[in-house]
Amino acid sequence: xxxxxxxxxxxxxxxxxxxxxxxxxxxxxxxxxxxxxxxxxxxxxxxxxxxxxxxxxxxxxxxxxxxxxxxxxxxxxxxxxxxxxxxxxxxxxxxxxxxxxxxxxxxxxxxxxxxxxxxxxxxxxxxxxxxxxxxxxxxxxxxxxxxxxxxxxxxxxxxxxxxxxxxxxxxxxxxxxxxxxxxxxxxxxxxxxxxxxxxxxxxxxxxxxxxxxxxxxxxxxxxxxxxxxxxxxxxxxxxxxxxxxxxxxxxxxxxxxxxxxxxxxxxxxxxxxxxxxxxxxxxxxxxxxxxxxxxxxxxxxxxxxxxxxxxxxxxxxxxxxxxxxxxxxxxxxxxxxxxxxxxxxxxxxxxxxxxxxxxxxxxxxxxxxxxxxxxxxxxxxxxxxxxxxxxxxxxxxxxxxxxxxxxxxxxxxxxxxxxxxxxxxxxxxxxxxxxxxxxxxxxxxxxxxxxxxxxxxxxxxxxxxxxxxxxxxx
Numbered sequence: 300x301x302x303x304x305x306x307x308x309x310x311x312x313x314x315x316x317x318x319x320x321x322x323x324x325x326x327x328x329x330x331x332x333x334x335x336x337x338x339x340x341x342x343x344x345x346x347x348x349x350x351x352x353x354x355x356x357x358x359x360x361x362x363x364x365x366x367x368x369x370x371x372x373x374x375x376x377x378x379x380x381x382x383x384x385x386x387x388x389x390x391x392x393x394x395x396x397x398x399x400x401x402x403x404x405x406x407x408x409x410x411x412x413x414x415x416x417x418x419x420x421x422x423x424x425x426x427x428x429x430x431x432x433x434x435x436x437x438x439x440x441x442x443x444x445x446x447x448x449x450x451x452x453x454x455x456x457x458x459x460x461x462x463x464x465x466x467x468x469x470x471x472x473x474x475x476x477x478x479x480x481x482x483x484x485x486x487x488x489x490x491x492x493x494x495x496x497x498x499x500x501x502x503x504x505x506x507x508x509x510x511x512x513x514x515x516x517x518x519x520x521x522x523x524x525x526x527x528x529x530x531x532x533x534x535x536x537x538x539x540x541x542x543x544x545x546x547x548x549x550x551x552x553x554x555x556x557x558x559x560x561x562x563x564x565x566x567x568x569x570x571x572x573x574x575x576x577x578x579x580x581x582x583x584x585x586x587x588x589x590x591x592x593x594x595x596x597x598x599x600x601x602x603x604x605x606x607x608x609x610x611x612x613x614x615x616x617x618x619x620x621x622x623x624x625x626x627x628x629x630x631x632x633x634x635x636x637x638x639x640x641x642x643x644x645x646x647x648x649x650x651x652x653x654x655x656x657x658x659x660x661x662x663x664x665x666x667x668x669x670x671x672x673x674x675x676x677x678x679x680x681x682x683x684x685x686x687x688x689x690x691x692x693x694x695x696x697x698x699x700x701x702x703x704x705x706x707x708x709x710x711x712x713x714x715x716x717x718x719x720x721x722x723x724x725x726x727x728x729x730x731x732x733x734x735x736x737x738x739x740x741x742x743x744x745x746x747x748x749x750x751x752x753x754x755x756x757x758x759x760x761x762x763x764x765x766x767x768x769x770x771x772x773x
Contacts, residue, residue: 315608324643325368335568336385338616343624344393349383356383356400362414374415384434391670399433405448409702424704428465439486442677443670449477459674483526487682492524512553521568528575535569558601572619583617622665623694662690
């Protein structure tokens with residue numbers, strides 16, 4: 300029997316296509332900051348793009364349908380005093396976005412339902428804890444209101460955004476600048492890529508490194524490391540000869556990579572975007588004009604090159620749409636928002652199929668917007684896998700809850716301790732509002748009303764008497 304030469308895969312014929320000009324977002328001054336982040340974040344409602352801003356940092360938030368030329372006076376989110384370096388939409392609320400900036404702060408914003416009408420400079424909460432610029436922002440995948448930030452002070456802080464507190468501070472783990480941080484599928488571990496050429500797997504709640512590989516890539520240029528569905532780690536980096544590499548690592552044994560693919564010689568950092576539902580990874584090089592995509596499988600050689608989407612213009616950054624924002628009727632398996640110098644161009648990745656019916660092999664149940672855990676549960680040690688939803692009838696966004704921050708006042712505890720003794724004696728004189736006290740209040744209000752009526756009738760009577768007296772005097 301002949302062995303099969305071509306590997307069978309339903310993603311072999313995936314093709315990319317840029318949308319028509321009238322569906323692009325034009326006349327946007329994309330940020331020129333020299334920082335290797337994506338500069339763009341997308342969800343099923345909005346696209347957010349970091350832009351050039353004089354005297355501070357700003358980013359645009361556009362409803363997806365707001366295509367065409369964007370007016371220069373279009374409102375921005377502009378609360379930072381330094382350039383914005385990274386932005387990330389909350390996976391559990393499509394109107395909440397976080398931003399990290401050169402001004403050393405992290406800000407969390409609530410965008411109005413239909414987008415911005417006026418510029419927004421007041422965030423819901425400001426998170427202060429980094430001593431140098433904050434270049435990495437990423438939300439916890441399954442727990443509500445948990446945000447991770449990493450700064451050029453080489454430390455990672457995990458925040459409870461609901462209370463505005465820094466809960467976990469990972470210091471002394473990275474001797475140099477952190478290039479990226481990625482949560483695993485259920486948010487129990489993080490992996491990081493650092494300038495010291497090491498990748499680390501960290502348990503943030505125990506605050507310990509559970510795996511480390513030095514010199515994952517020999518080259519000196521920036522690396523990236525992301526978790527895959529099965530717990531393995533995919534890294535992009537450079538060889539000693541400045542060739543771009545893609546490597547796969549088993550977290551149980553980081554001595555040797557499972558596989559290494561060498562691609563080309565270019566100095567653009569490869570940003571990996573991973574789809575856990577299809578096990579396809581897309582590599583977008585900064586300054587490249589192409590998107591390469593690979594399928595990850597369980598059998599050697601594990602990483603299989605699928606195809607390349609090539610265009611003429613180089614990309615300044617890239618946004619990646621979550622699965623629930625795609626058009627399932629057109630067999631769309633990924634959508635990118637490519638940033639040019641002056642515009643943002645959506646690129647659609649499609650699997651060609653003849654049938655119009657829902658293709659359940661392309662769309663297994665995907666992570667929905669509901670969190671599996673509350674922040675407090677996660678900090679106490681619980682883990683929760685993503686709550687999955689079916690895309691069979693398309694994704695219908697639910698009503699987002701208003702995002703609230705409960706500020707805990709450190710003085711409250713002291714005050715209560717001191718006043719406990721006095722408050723016990725006052726309890727009888729200040730009972731909690733009950734049904735009886737409400738009834739009493741109603742009675743008092745009735746009396747006040749009747750008194751008012753009596754006074755007004757007396758006033759009228761006095762006026763009449765005065766008139767009569769004046770006539771008698773005449």
